[in-house]
Amino acid sequence: MWSIMAVAEVVVVCGNYMGAWEDGPNYWRWKSSTKKTVPIQLYRNGSYDDMVRSTIESGELEYEPKNIMISYVMNKWGKIHPMFINNEQHVSLYMLDVIVDGSRPLLRINIISGSPIIPPPQPTINEDDSFEDESLDINPMDSEDDEIELEDPIFSEEVGEE
Numbered sequence: 568m569w570s571i572m573a574v575a576e577v578v579v580v581c582g583n584y585m586g587a588w589e590d591g592p593n594y595w596r597w598k599s600s601t602k603k604t605v606p607i608q609l610y611r612n613g614s615y616d617d618m619v620r621s622t623i624e625s626g627e628l629e630y631e632p633k634n635i636m637i638s639y640v641m642n643k644w645g646k647i648h649p650m651f652i653n654n655e656q657h658v659s660l661y662m663l664d665v666i667v668d669g670s671r672p673l674l675r676i677n678i679i680s681g682s683p684i685i686p687p688p689q690p691t692i693n694e695d696d697s698f699e700d701e702s703l704d705i706n707p708m709d710s711e712d713d714e715i716e717l718e719d720p721i722f723s724e725e726v727g728e729e
Contacts, residue, residue: 615658622674638675 613621619632637652639661652661652674661674 612662613658615652615655618652618658 616632618637619635622635622637623632639650639652650657650660652658
């Protein structure tokens with residue numbers, strides 16, 4: 568049976584992945600624009616996909632899982648580190664941190680806006696134009712050598728007769 572752990576605070580940072588972690592006196596803070604806080608439920612033994620799905624459903628986000636990046640701040644050995652959750656091991660580590668010290672590290676959900684896909688321009692073909700390039704069928708080795716007239720006195724017959 569899965570036990571549910573409610574995480575009271577999750578910050579969803581919409582559309583601005585270009586923010587940065589800001590070092591405060593006792594904490595790190597994600598500095599970005601367009602933030603909102605939503606509660607989500609996580610399963611203690613849940614997978615990364617479960618975490619992303621729960622985040623999308625709780626925040627009523629209309630994004631694909633591939634456009635979501637989850638991170639949190641971890642205090643380890645007296646130093647504060649931003650941690651990214653992008654696989655099963657990172658989810659387990661996050662849950663372990665919650666269980667060990669009883670605190671609930673604030674999850675940061677960053678929405679990565681996909682750039683619009685602009686198809687390359689398609690070449691237009693005008694049917695009135697005929698495209699016949701005779702040079703495409705010609706191999707340079709097939710061309711005849713032009714005769715070259717040498718005007719060097721060494722090769723002329725007159726110089727040799729002197």
